[in-house]
Amino acid sequence: MTMYRSRSQALGGAPRGRGGRPMQRVPIGPRRKAISALIVGALLAAISLGFFWPGVASYDSVVQYQQVLTGEFDDWHPPAMARLWALAHMAGWHGQAPMFVLQMLLYWTGLSLFAGALARRRQAIPALLVLLLGLWPPLLGWQIAALKDAQMAGALVAAAGVASWWRLDGRRLPLWAAALVLLLLGYATLVRFNAAFATVPLAFGLLGGLRWDRPLFHAVLVLATTAAIVGALTPINQRLLQAKPSGVERSLPLFDLAGIAHHAGPDAVPLVPARLWRRAEARGCLTPILWDPIGDERACGYIVDTMQRAAPGAKLRDAWLRAIATHPIAYARHRIAHWNSEMRFWMPATMPGTGPLARSEPNALGLGSPDKRVIGFEKTGYTLATSAAGAPILWFALALGVLYCSWPPRDGAGGVAVTLALSAIITELAFGVIGVASDYRYHCWSMLAAGLAMLAASGTRVSPRRALLAALGVAIVAGLVTIARFTLPPALPPI
Known part of the structure; x- marks a missing residue:
């Protein structure tokens, strides 16, 4: 819908200026639409902070906060996050609130910038859908927990938003913006041992380090870089960040x-x-x-x-x-x-580790819980997460569809779409080799990346035949997941 501005308007008539002459209607420009998206994103961030305050402390959060209090860190939980948390604690900001605020601000900043960049390209509906994606209960519900997964997701969304402000238009990032993106990706890499599978494709793609006409060479480069970073994490955690080995x-x-x-x-x-x-x-x-x-x-x-x-x-x-x-x-x-x-593909609806959490783990450390008003939102998040729409495999199929439709990218938006899709795909495939648990929170970034990739690709030229085949593939996956949800018995919780 096109919006207009005027200083006066006669009842039942057209806007008029001095002397009663009709005023010329001036459409709101792309920059103003971008600013509007940023303002809406800021409002959603403020509402989220107030509604879910002070965030949720899970079992892992409680254990990590104990390390913050004692000053003794191990590498089972990310020492980079614990060290940052300790700085906030030393500054007098106690509890889980500092990490909750950090991950929520990163999350909404990234989504707002991404939406603003789309709005500037006159893609108002995709811009709105970006913000609605941020409100989706299975994702926002887990983002309120002071966890390494939410820290990683917040940092990655912020990096994608900052870079996409320029990259969606095919422009290079200013040096300061590129440095900020690298800082965010570096932090995300340190807070989860498998984050490199997401961050390395993002670093190459968002910073313009990939040439799409040489896919095999760059695939080897990305995989080699990822392996090197994964191998370096233990020395970084134990020597540089002085975390004790935990096994x-x-x-x-x-x-x-x-x-x-x-x-x-x-x-x-x-x-x-x-x-x-x-x-x-x-x-x-x-x-x-x-x-x-x-x-x-x-x-x-x-x-x-x-x-x-x-x-x-x-x-x-x-x-x-x-x-x-x-x-x-x-x-x-x-x-x-x-x-x-x-991936919760051929699995029942009821599985352990689905969440999201509405209350903090009982503790004597002063880590409180949000008001009871969040319980309804988190229950909705659980219901959606157990449905076919919340299955990570469905979003994985969506990322594959975006990659199929957008390859090779022909413009900046296509490059962003392919980069985000690759980040989601590689991250999820890595779980097939290194995964040891099936918690839903592990997939929040991949689901966000798949959704953002689709919205970035909405402004590019796509072959109708490819789009139809991709949609058919996603529909088949959705159908299989739905059948599994209604036919398989609930999965038993761990002993």
């Missing part, structure tokens, strides 16, 4: 070895006696949903204890690689089953 890197080998034993039989992993594997199998500890039961002392913790005694240090890694090489089919079945669980 978090052992969770993946332990989870995979348990999965191989489940699919290939108890004799496939001789680190643990067959009778203990059979006992764990009978108790339901060997689940593709998450690794926690085998690490829980009250459930099947004896599995982890036995493996750690039999293969301390690097010996566990060697046993893990040897088991994969010896039983590749069992390993593949285990990883496929886990990825299906992560």
Whole structure:
């Protein structure tokens, strides 16, 4: 809808100026539309901060805040986030509120800039949809939790918004903006061990480091850079940020070895006696949903204890690689089953780790909860997250569709769309190899990236045939997910 300005208007007549002459209607320009989008985004940020104040502290938040209070950090939880939280605490701002404010401001700043850039391109409806995407309960509901996942999502959305202010129009970023984008991507990389799968494609694509006419070369470059960054995270956390080793890197080998034993039989992993594997199998500890039961002392913790005694240090890694090489089919079945669980594809509606949370974990550290008014919003978020519309696999299919329709990108908007789609796709595919749990919060960035990619692509020329095929693919995935939701029994919570 086109809006107009005038200083006066006669009842029932056209706007008139001095002498009663009709005034010329002046449409609101692109810059004013962009400013309007920024103002609306700022209002939504203020409303969100007030409505959900002071944010939610999950179990992980409580553990990390204990580290803030004691000054002793380990690398199970991101020390970069804990160090930043400690600075706020030293400044007299206690509780989870500082991290809640940071991630919410980053989140809404990025979305507002993205919407403003679209509005400036005369794409009013996509700009509005960007802000509505930010309000979608499964995403906003998890963004209120003071967690590394919300910190990562906020930093990545902010980086995408800043860069897209120029990149949607095909312009280069000013030096200061490029530095800010790199800072945000760097922080996001430090707060989650798998964030590099999202941040490296963004860094290359948003900063203009990719040439779309050489896809194979740049694919190798992106993967090599990602591997290098992932390998450097442990030294950075333990030496530069002075975090104590927690053994978090052992969770993946332990989870995979348990999965191989489940699919290939108890004799496939001789680190643990067959009778203990059979006992764990009978108790339901060997689940593709998450690794926690085998690490829980009250459930099947004896599995982890036995493996750690039999293969301390690097010996566990060697046993893990040897088991994969010896039983590749069992390993593949285990990883496929886990990825299906992560993506909530052929899975029931009810699964553990869906959330979002409305109350903080009970604690004696002064970490409070939002008012009870947020319960209805979070329940809506849970309902939508368990539906087909909230399944990460559906948004993954959407990102694939955007990549198919927009490749190769012909303009700035197409480049942004492809970059965001690649970030979402690579992040989700990585869970098939390194994922150890199926929590819904892990997918918030990928879902946001897929939605923003589609809205960026809405202003580009797309082949009708490609668009139809992409829509058909998304519809097929949605249909399969819907069937699964109505036919499969609820997934049992971990023991």
